[in-house]
Amino acid sequence: MNRFSDRLTAVGLRLRHAKTEVLQINVGKLCNLTCTHCHVNAGPKRKEIMTRETIDRIIDWLAKTEIPIVDLTGGAPEMIPDFRYFIERVKALQPSRHVIDRCNLTILLEPGYEDLAEFLAKKKVEIIASMPCYSPKNVNAQRGEGVFEGSIAALKVLNRLGYGVAGDLALHLVYNPVGAFLPAPQAELETDYKRELATHFGIVFNRLYTITNLPIARFAAYLRHNNKLEEYMELLISAFNQATVDGLMCRNTISVGWRGEVYDCDFNQQLDMQWANPDESGLFLWDVDPDKIDDREIMTGDHCFGCTAGAGSSCGGALVE
Ligand code: SF4
Numbered sequence: 102m103n104r105f106s107d108r109l110t111a112v113g114l115r116l117r118h119a120k121t122e123v124l125q126i127n128v129g130k131l132c133n134l135t136c137t138h139c140h141v142n143a144g145p146k147r148k149e150i151m152t153r154e155t156i157d158r159i160i161d162w163l164a165k166t167e168i169p170i171v172d173l174t175g176g177a178p179e180m181i182p183d184f185r186y187f188i189e190r191v192k193a194l195q196p197s198r199h200v201i202d203r204c205n206l207t208i209l210l211e212p213g214y215e216d217l218a219e220f221l222a223k224k225k226v227e228i229i230a231s232m233p234c235y236s237p238k239n240v241n242a243q244r245g246e247g248v249f250e251g252s253i254a255a256l257k258v259l260n261r262l263g264y265g266v267a268g269d270l271a272l273h274l275v276y277n278p279v280g281a282f283l284p285a286p287q288a289e290l291e292t293d294y295k296r297e298l299a300t301h302f303g304i305v306f307n308r309l310y311t312i313t314n315l316p317i318a319r320f321a322a323y324l325r326h327n328n329k330l331e332e333y334m335e336l337l338i339s340a341f342n343q344a345t346v347d348g349l350m351c352r353n354t355i356s357v358g359w360r361g362e363v364y365d366c367d368f369n370q371q372l373d374m375q376w377a378n379p380d381e382s383g384l385f386l387w388d389v390d391p392d393k394i395d396d397r398e399i400m401t402g403d404h405c406f407g408c409t410a411g412a413g414s415s416c417g418g419a420l421v422e
Pocket residue numbers: 132133134135136138139140141142143144175176177205231
């Protein structure tokens with residue numbers, strides 16, 4: 102039973118891929134943190150990381166397209182050995198192509214990564230950084246002891262390099278709830294974050310994105326453990342907002358896994374909902390004809406209610422006011 106698909110049908114909507122604007126690449130599950138809300142089950146012991154051979158195949162495919170945005174995520178994407186090589190190759194194809202690094206901030210201070218922030222600034226890579234709260238208590242509870250302090254120190258480094266200050270060095274923060282509830286309105290939270298981070302730490306940034314936790318992977322386990330999974334699903338379903346459907350990120354994104362497999366979004370990726378050939382074998386990016394994916398039907402499931410609840414949710418934050 103797919104209650105999400107039933108709900109779309111009930112309101113006369115179909116979810117189809119439109120023009121691809123973003124190639125989002127999940128380069129692996131390796132991470133220096135183990136956050137409770139992580140939908141990737143990432144952590145320091147994970148071995149799944151993208152090889153250089155896969156990166157080269159992705160670059161060859163990208164070279165045949167005009168997709169303007171490459172969005173690198175993980176895990177901590179910076180931890181794969183070829184992270185810088187990947188960015189250099191994307192930029193060499195077309196310097197104006199926009200690259201995003203989804204960064205957990207603390208990695209920028211880890212031994213061996215001290216010059217990474219400078220590299221990102223030099224390459225004009227946009228940084229979208231997780232920061233689930235402006236108070237140490239909530240951040241450390243969700244992400245681990247000391248993560249708040251590390252994140253603040255990293256934000257100061259980024260500000261010093263011009264991130265969040267200079268026009269061409271965008272620094273956006275991501276808020277996600279620390280429990281089984283929907284995010285507060287994005288604009289209000291952004292105002293609070295800007296005030297608190299500036300007043301207490303002298304930190305500035307561009308935009309705050311609110312992202313709803315989807316009930317999958319580690320967050321689903323956390324909900325199950327606390328007997329809240331059904332309650333949370335009911336909350337998401339009852340908050341379904343059909344005005345969000347048009348802007349869902351799966352409509353303009355192709356999501357690629359660490360082996361090059363293809364999905365509609367990073368959440369479907371974690372649920373192994375890989376694009377498939379008619380014989381049901383899985384599709385890899387290099388099997389896909391970039392000119393033939395418009396209007397492709399998007400694979401959905403109950404977890405999709407997390408993207409359509411309230412103001413909606415995507416990798417770029419809320420979808421409607
Ligand atoms: S949420 Fe991000 S920073 Fe936290 S464990 Fe997962 S990938 Fe790492």
